[in-house]
Each structure stands twice: as C-alpha cells, then as structure tokens.
Amino acid sequence: MELQEYFQSYSSYFWEWENEVHSPQGVYESATIVNGSTIGYEAYIMEVLEYLAEESIPPFGSLLLALIATNSNSQAAMGKVFADESKPFKDNPSIIDMLAESRAFLDKLAALPQNYKLGNKRKQVLQAVFSGCHNRISSEKAKTILGEYKQHRHHLLRAGSKINFSFATFQKDFRTLALLNKKYTSVDDILLAIGGLPQLPEISEAIAEEPVSTTQPDLVQQLIQDPRTFPVGSLIKRIWSGLNIPMHHFAGGRQPLGGISDLTNKGDFDKLLISEFANDDDVFMQRLANNEALYIEREVPPENDKFLRILLVDVSLKNWGTPKILAYAAALGVATHPKTNIECKIIAVAQEYQEVYYTSVEDVITGLDVLSGKLDASAGLSAFLESEHTKGSPEIFVISTSGALKLPAVQKVLNDHHEKIKYVIEPDHQxxxxxxxxxxxxxxxxxxxxxxxxxxWQNRPKEDNSAKGKTRKANSAVSIPDYPILFPLRANIIDKFWLNGYIYLLTANRSLYRTYLKNIPEREYSPINHKHKGCELLLENLSIKSGGLHALGREDGHYILVSYYKREGIISYHNLNTSEYHKLPFEGKDKNYNLFYFNEVNTYCMIDEALTENQNITKNDRGLQIEIVRSHIKVENEYNKYKAELGNYTYNPGSNILKNFLPACIDTEGKLHLYKHEFNVNLHNNEVHSTFRMYSNRSYTPQVNAHYDNSTDKSKLLFPDGSEIIRDKRGMFILISSNPAIPKIYLPASLDYNLGLAAGDDFAGNDYFYKDKSNAPLLKISVNSFNHKYLEPFINTILNHGA
Structure with a gap:
C-alpha cells in the first residue's frame, strides 16, 4: 500500500487535508472535519502512527474518528460527522446499523477519564483498541508507508487532492469501529485492555461445577499423558529441538525454462547452438548425423514435488528395550515434526515387514507391541527394499542399533540396496x-x-486405576461447524456403514460423516440432480485404531463403534460421543468374520464366513459380553440386506477437494481464481443445465490479488477492500464481503464437479449439496438469480475498491 493510497482524501467525506500550520520548517497539513473543527495536525498524526506501527495500524479514517472521539469537543464533532455521513444512506438499514455501532464505540472512547485522552496515555488507548482490529495494516507495510513519508514528504500533497467518494473506504473505516464495539462492550473493557489485565469473572455465591474441556490435545501431548506411551512421547519434543534434516523438498521440474547450464550433443533442433548454422550444408548434415552438433542445455527450475519418507524401524532381538523406545521416538519425531510437509510412513521390520500407524495413542501402543525374536532384520529389510513400496524414489531411513547393523546379513542387504537408503539412525542404551x-x-x-x-522420564504420570480393565474415559469430540450446505463426499474412507436409512463414512482423518442416496429414477438425472448427496460432519478428532473390522450402532443418541482386531485378538466397544471404551480378548484367528450392527435387537453380530455361528456382542452393567450362538436365518437375511444397502454406494463423486487456495485473485474478466482453478458460472437457456463449477485454468490476468490475513493463519485470505475468503480444510470456502449487506456465501471446494452454493436464505446449483432434512431448509433459486444477487455484488465490491 502506497503513502498516497493510505492518506487519500475523498469528496463528500467527513474529513479533508488543509494547509494550516506555519513554522520555520514550512507549511504543514492538518486533517479537519469538512466545514468543521480540526481533527489533528500532521506532525501529531505521524507521531501516533509511528507509535502504532510497531504492531499494526488501522485504516486512516478509523484512526481519525478515534482522534475525534478523544478530542476536547468530541460530542459536537461526532454529531456533525455522523449526521453528514448518514444522510446518503437513510434508506439502507444495514449501513445505518453499522454507523450506530461505530458511534456507540466512539462514545465509549469519549467517556474515558480525561487523563486517558492526553499525552502518551492517549497513544496507549489507541494502540490497545486497534490491536488486532479488522482491516489493519501490518507493521511491515506501515513502516514502509512512514518511511516513504520521511523521505518524500511532498507525496502527502497528492493525497490532499480529493478523488471521487469511495464506498469501500467508507465501509472499511466505519465497519472497523462497528466490530470494535462488539469486542469492547463497556468503558471498563477498554481500560482493562489498556492495562493488559485479564478480565476476571464475577464470583457467584453458588459454586458451579467446572466444565470439562472438550478440546483434545495433540498426539504428542496425548502420548506424554498416557503412562503406556510416556517413555516415547516425552522424547519427541527434545528430538524436534535438535533435528537437522530437510523438512521440505524441491525437485527439478519438467519445464527447462531457466538459463543455459551446459552444452550437449543431444537435444531438440530448436536448442542447436547458433554457430552450427554457420557450417555449409554438407558439414552441418554430417555433424548432425554423427551426433557431433552442439545443443544448448537449459537449467530446470525447481518445483514442489510430493515426496514420501519411509522410516524402517528394526524390531529384532538386538533392538529390544531402550533402543526400541528411542527408535520409535526418532521415527515419530521425524514423521510428526511441526514444520514438515512430507508424507511419512513407519514400517516395522524383522523377519517380515508391516506398516505401523501413528495417528492415535492406540496406534502407537500397537506399534510398540510389534516385536520379533529373530536375531536380525535382514529378511524384512531385503523384502521391503525389493518390494514395490520403493518405487518413486522415496526417502528411506533405517533405524537400528550399531550392533544390529554390523551383522553380516544386514550389512549385505544395506550394501545391495545402498542407493535406496538416504539416512541411518543409530540409537543406543544410554x-x-x-x-x-x-x-x-x-x-x-x-x-x-x-x-x-x-x-x-522422571515425571512419568501415574496409572489411572479407573482406566484399567474394561473402561477408559477421554475427552469428547470438538464442536462441529453448522454450515447451511453439505460437505463433499470423502475420498479416504476407513469403513462405511448402513444405519437407519443413512450411510455413515469413517474417514482416515478420524472423522464420522453421514450421507444418503436419493431414490430417483435414472431418467430424471441431470447435472444438478443425482441420487448421490454430500455428507454431514457428525464427529471428528476421534481416537480410533487403524485396521480391523468395524460396526456402527446408535444407542441412547450416541454413536457406538464396535471393532474386531484379528491380529491382536481384541474386540472393542467405543462410544464415539463420550469416548467410553471397553475391550475384551477374543481368540478367533482361525476364522474369518464379518461384523455388522443388528438394529432390531441392538446387537453387534460377528458372522463367520461359513455361516455356522454368530458372535453376539452386547454391553450391559457388567461390561462387554460376547455370546456364541448358532447361525440364524434372520441374522443372515439382515446381514444380506446390510450388504445390499452398502452395495448401492459404489463411488464418491465430488471428493476431489481443492486443498490450497493461493494464489487467489479476481481476474480482468471478473472471475474468482483459487490456486490454478477458476470458479465459473455456466449459464444455459435451460436452467437445469446452468451450473457452478471449479476447474483448472492457468491462463488469466489477475486484477486484484488476495493475501494471507497474517503470516501464521493460513486459513484466511484478505482482499484490499477487506473482503475475506476463509478455508475449511474439510472441503468448504466461506466468502465474506466487506459490504455487510452481502451475506456470507458458502462455496464447496470440489474440483471438476457441479457445485451448490448457499447465501442468506437461498440455495442454487447442484442438489447434491442441499440439506433436504434441515430444520430451516433454504429456498432454491436459479443459478442466474443467485449469481446476480450474491456473487456479482461480492466481486464488484472488491473490484470497485479505490475506484
């Protein structure tokens, strides 16, 4: 943002620049209310901005309004400003409400004690209230503006020349204050913010029970809190602090567009060295035929590449004990490092190899239990390195003790496959x-x-006796956003279930979604009407082990997941809402089972494939019970019905989700672009064929670019006018206009699929995203009407900013 743009004055607006102050150094500007009193002099305004720039600065109009509120004649001055600014918008209730909110906040500033409106305390007030405000300008950009002012003060004169009134600037200035009014509900709130004091709740005479936090800690913290995984978890952060291996990778791209790097005797004719054409025709053809001609070889610029990092953990006899704990801690430290963006897999190797997962505490415990009595891991190492898992040149780590690596059989494997191994990590007992x-x-x-x-390891948590045996308690899942439309279907599914007419999807990121299929004939299918529906998010951040068979039931309004882990010989009962957990040993490794929930009798049935017997799993006051009964035709019929219902759900359309959204812009044609994809409104004479769609398009010219709101929050993009795009990684974009008259627009993140959008009380587009069974169903309107009513105003507000 340039100096002139920040300090620009506008016709028909509440303030202007005037030449008022004369001094030996020259004539200085002052900001004044049009046909009114002085707001502040140039020197003082720049002094305040210098003070605020250490963190961020607010929009210039917002700052001037705050200065008016803290001046001596504040009430009369604010009365004139708001009377003048409200006249053009008297028929617009939303603008009048915004002005009223802004005035309420300024009245609170005016009501501050007098000593807070003088000298340094006045600056502290402004710094406190504008800290983290909406539409703020970062410290770096603020210092750039002030640096330009110091070197080229005369540029301020350009800002004094008024340009046409900008509604976007008006809205940005007053909306910032309106939002602050919601943040600071009283004068006391502002005083507490100035002092940096936490606001203490009033002490009630009745002692209420302290609510339990519903936010689950991250995986490392969970490992530290669990006595069974504490030895591993307590080492991970210490390993992070010293880890010095690449956390990001860049590989050569396929487009040789760089400078000249070398000469070669092979290449395309357009890369021939120009001096080759100086030869006569015979010599030229001879050099080409004999591969003697010289070609230019260009540099290949780097590009992002998807790398896979595989960590092979030796679990043979020589690695038992402390080295195994260090080995797993090292593997988890590399795989879960907060700065890495590389996909990682952990493989336990001994006589054979198997992948161990690390998405939950139970996964880590299962991995730690994987041991082998073999002396060395040469067989497992050799089998893995010769398998298809090494295709694509993954980065392979081998984690084993020095003694185990020196065994001749292991040495031979490492020598035979040395080109595939990138790192070796050696733990020891000390x-x-x-x-x-x-x-x-x-x-x-x-x-x-x-x-x-x-x-x-000295502060190991004590064993929780209440968690031993049959049950354990944990925090419940976090709150779920209530969007007016459905999420796209999920791609990575652990298992799916049919229950009470719905299909439930348990995803790889430990979330539970619900969808259903519409009962419509194929002849009625259209681009915006199909049997498949999007899905509703029910629970997330669940603690679920990978692998095994699963069945989903519903008891007393709670979702129950019963699982059978054949390798471990365990049947578990997990209340997904409360995290109540029970498990029992089950020896059934000699048979293959299918597992489903028999809703009619509230029983989880394990049916062996021979259909000779059932294992009925129930829970009562005594805990988890397993009863072996002879197979019954009613159970078989119910299971066949269950399989048939799931068989109708054959694929998951719309599950290709856009995960990045920078670069983002509005192009010269007024279309929204998000990370190499264009959001397009396809209008057709037949409304049934009009669609919203996001498809790949890299040929466009940006007109207005968006950027991250700040360096740490990568989920929000900000346009210059204050409009925002918020990304929900589950598959949703929320478009928030700087114009409060435009409601939020909900845009699914599915690529190359017809979309359905919602805003206000309206819905348009693909019925796949429509919430049929919502308590407050949206009104379905045409794609064209939705475009004119919501999308075009959203984009035009951005394009008209500063115009």
Missing amino acids: GNLNFYKIQNRARKLVLHLYLPLEEL
Whole structure:
C-alpha cells in the first residue's frame, strides 16, 4: 500500500487535508472535519502512527474518528460527522446499523477519564483498541508507508487532492469501529485492555461445577499423558529441538525454462547452438548425423514435488528395550515434526515387514507391541527394499542399533540396496541418537543427539486405576461447524456403514460423516440432480485404531463403534460421543468374520464366513459380553440386506477437494481464481443445465490479488477492500464481503464437479449439496438469480475498491 493510497482524501467525506500550520520548517497539513473543527495536525498524526506501527495500524479514517472521539469537543464533532455521513444512506438499514455501532464505540472512547485522552496515555488507548482490529495494516507495510513519508514528504500533497467518494473506504473505516464495539462492550473493557489485565469473572455465591474441556490435545501431548506411551512421547519434543534434516523438498521440474547450464550433443533442433548454422550444408548434415552438433542445455527450475519418507524401524532381538523406545521416538519425531510437509510412513521390520500407524495413542501402543525374536532384520529389510513400496524414489531411513547393523546379513542387504537408503539412525542404551547421511556408499555423521533419559522420564504420570480393565474415559469430540450446505463426499474412507436409512463414512482423518442416496429414477438425472448427496460432519478428532473390522450402532443418541482386531485378538466397544471404551480378548484367528450392527435387537453380530455361528456382542452393567450362538436365518437375511444397502454406494463423486487456495485473485474478466482453478458460472437457456463449477485454468490476468490475513493463519485470505475468503480444510470456502449487506456465501471446494452454493436464505446449483432434512431448509433459486444477487455484488465490491 502506497503513502498516497493510505492518506487519500475523498469528496463528500467527513474529513479533508488543509494547509494550516506555519513554522520555520514550512507549511504543514492538518486533517479537519469538512466545514468543521480540526481533527489533528500532521506532525501529531505521524507521531501516533509511528507509535502504532510497531504492531499494526488501522485504516486512516478509523484512526481519525478515534482522534475525534478523544478530542476536547468530541460530542459536537461526532454529531456533525455522523449526521453528514448518514444522510446518503437513510434508506439502507444495514449501513445505518453499522454507523450506530461505530458511534456507540466512539462514545465509549469519549467517556474515558480525561487523563486517558492526553499525552502518551492517549497513544496507549489507541494502540490497545486497534490491536488486532479488522482491516489493519501490518507493521511491515506501515513502516514502509512512514518511511516513504520521511523521505518524500511532498507525496502527502497528492493525497490532499480529493478523488471521487469511495464506498469501500467508507465501509472499511466505519465497519472497523462497528466490530470494535462488539469486542469492547463497556468503558471498563477498554481500560482493562489498556492495562493488559485479564478480565476476571464475577464470583457467584453458588459454586458451579467446572466444565470439562472438550478440546483434545495433540498426539504428542496425548502420548506424554498416557503412562503406556510416556517413555516415547516425552522424547519427541527434545528430538524436534535438535533435528537437522530437510523438512521440505524441491525437485527439478519438467519445464527447462531457466538459463543455459551446459552444452550437449543431444537435444531438440530448436536448442542447436547458433554457430552450427554457420557450417555449409554438407558439414552441418554430417555433424548432425554423427551426433557431433552442439545443443544448448537449459537449467530446470525447481518445483514442489510430493515426496514420501519411509522410516524402517528394526524390531529384532538386538533392538529390544531402550533402543526400541528411542527408535520409535526418532521415527515419530521425524514423521510428526511441526514444520514438515512430507508424507511419512513407519514400517516395522524383522523377519517380515508391516506398516505401523501413528495417528492415535492406540496406534502407537500397537506399534510398540510389534516385536520379533529373530536375531536380525535382514529378511524384512531385503523384502521391503525389493518390494514395490520403493518405487518413486522415496526417502528411506533405517533405524537400528550399531550392533544390529554390523551383522553380516544386514550389512549385505544395506550394501545391495545402498542407493535406496538416504539416512541411518543409530540409537543406543544410554540415550544417544546418531544420524548418518548416506553419500557415495559412505556414511557421514550429520547429527548427534543425547537424550538425558533419567531426567526426561522422571515425571512419568501415574496409572489411572479407573482406566484399567474394561473402561477408559477421554475427552469428547470438538464442536462441529453448522454450515447451511453439505460437505463433499470423502475420498479416504476407513469403513462405511448402513444405519437407519443413512450411510455413515469413517474417514482416515478420524472423522464420522453421514450421507444418503436419493431414490430417483435414472431418467430424471441431470447435472444438478443425482441420487448421490454430500455428507454431514457428525464427529471428528476421534481416537480410533487403524485396521480391523468395524460396526456402527446408535444407542441412547450416541454413536457406538464396535471393532474386531484379528491380529491382536481384541474386540472393542467405543462410544464415539463420550469416548467410553471397553475391550475384551477374543481368540478367533482361525476364522474369518464379518461384523455388522443388528438394529432390531441392538446387537453387534460377528458372522463367520461359513455361516455356522454368530458372535453376539452386547454391553450391559457388567461390561462387554460376547455370546456364541448358532447361525440364524434372520441374522443372515439382515446381514444380506446390510450388504445390499452398502452395495448401492459404489463411488464418491465430488471428493476431489481443492486443498490450497493461493494464489487467489479476481481476474480482468471478473472471475474468482483459487490456486490454478477458476470458479465459473455456466449459464444455459435451460436452467437445469446452468451450473457452478471449479476447474483448472492457468491462463488469466489477475486484477486484484488476495493475501494471507497474517503470516501464521493460513486459513484466511484478505482482499484490499477487506473482503475475506476463509478455508475449511474439510472441503468448504466461506466468502465474506466487506459490504455487510452481502451475506456470507458458502462455496464447496470440489474440483471438476457441479457445485451448490448457499447465501442468506437461498440455495442454487447442484442438489447434491442441499440439506433436504434441515430444520430451516433454504429456498432454491436459479443459478442466474443467485449469481446476480450474491456473487456479482461480492466481486464488484472488491473490484470497485479505490475506484
């Protein structure tokens, strides 16, 4: 943002620049109310901005209004400003409401004690109230503006020349204050913000029970809190602090568009060295035929590439005990590092190899239980390195003790596959971790970490007796956003269930969704009407082990997941709403079972494939019970019906979700672009064929670009006028206009699929996203009407900013 743009004055607006102050250094500007009193002099305004710029600065109009409120004649001045500004919008209730909210906030500033409106305390008031405000300008940009002012003060004169009134600027200035009025509900709130004091709740005579937090800690914290995984979890953050391996990868792209890097005797004719054409025809043809002609070889610029990092953990006999704990801690430290964006897999190797998961505490416990009595892991290493898992050149780590790696059989495997192995990590019994990088068939020590095990393991949490045996308690899932439309269907599904006419999807990111199929004949299908529906998010952040068979039931309004883990020989009962958990051992490894919920009798049935017997799983006051009964035709029929209903759900349309949204812009044709994809409104004479769609398009010219609201929050984009795009990674974009008269627009993030959008009380587009069974169903309107009513005003507000 340039100096002139920030300080620009406008015709028919409440303030203007005037030449008023004369001094030996020259004539200085002052900001004044049009046909009214002075707001502040140039020198003082710049002094305030210098003070605020250490954090951020508000819109200039918002700052001037705050200065008016803290001047001595504030009430008379504010009365004139708001009387003049409300006249053009007297027929617009939303603008009048915004002005009323702004005036209410300024009245609170005016009501501050007099000593808070003088000297340094006045600056502190302004810094406190505008900290983190809407439409703020970052410290870096603010200092750039002030730097330009110091070097080229005369540029301020350009801002004094008025340009046509900008509604976007008006809205930005007053909306910022209106939002602050909601943040600071009283004068006391402002005084507390100035002092930096926390607001303490009033003490009630009745002592209320402290509510339990419903937010689950991250995985590492859960590992530390659980006594069974504390030895591993307590080491991970210490490993993070010293880890020194690449957390991001860039590989050569396929487009050689860089400078000249070399000469070669192979290439395309358009890369021929220009001097080759100086030869006569015979010599030229001879050099081409004999591969003697020289070609230019261009540099290949780097591009983002999807890397896979595989961590092979040796679980053979020589790695038992402390080295195994350090090995898993090292693997988890690399895989879960907060700065990495590389997909990681952990593989336990011994006589064979198997993947171990790390998305929950139960997964980590299962991984720690994987052991082998074999002396070395050469067989498992060899089998993995020769498998298809190594295709695509993944980055492979081998984690094993020094003694195990020196065994001849292991040495042979490492030598035979040296080109596939990138790093070797050696743990030992004393807490040492040595990281070696493989280069030219030699090992180079790149990092040595010492972990003081006695110190790190001394505060081990006590065993919770209430969690032993049959049950354990944990925090429930977090709150779920209530969007007016459905999410796209999910791509990565662990399992699916049919229950009470709905299909439930348990996803790889530990969330539970619900969808259903519409009963319509195929002849009635259209681009915006199909049997498939989007899905509704019910629960997330669930603690679920990977693998096994699952059945979903409903008891007393709660969702119950019963699972059978054949390898571990365990049947578990998990209340997904309360996290109540029970498990029992079950020896049935010699048979193959199917598991489903028999709703009619509230029983979870395990049916062996031979259909000879059922394992009926129930829970009562005594805990989890398993009853073996002979197979019954009624159970078989119910299971066949269950399979048939799930068989109707054959694929998941709309599940290709846009996960990135930068770069984002409005192009010169007035279309929204999000990360190489264009949002398009396809209008057709037949409304049935009019659609919204997001498809790939890299050929466009940006007109107005968006940027992240701040450097840490990557879920919100901000346009210059204050309009926002918020990304929900579950598959939704929320478009919020700087014009409060335009309601939020909900845009699904599905690619190359007909979309359905919602705003206000209206819905348009693909019925796939429509909430048929909502308590407050939206009114269905045409795509064309929705475009004119919501989308075009949203985009025009952005384009008209500063016009």
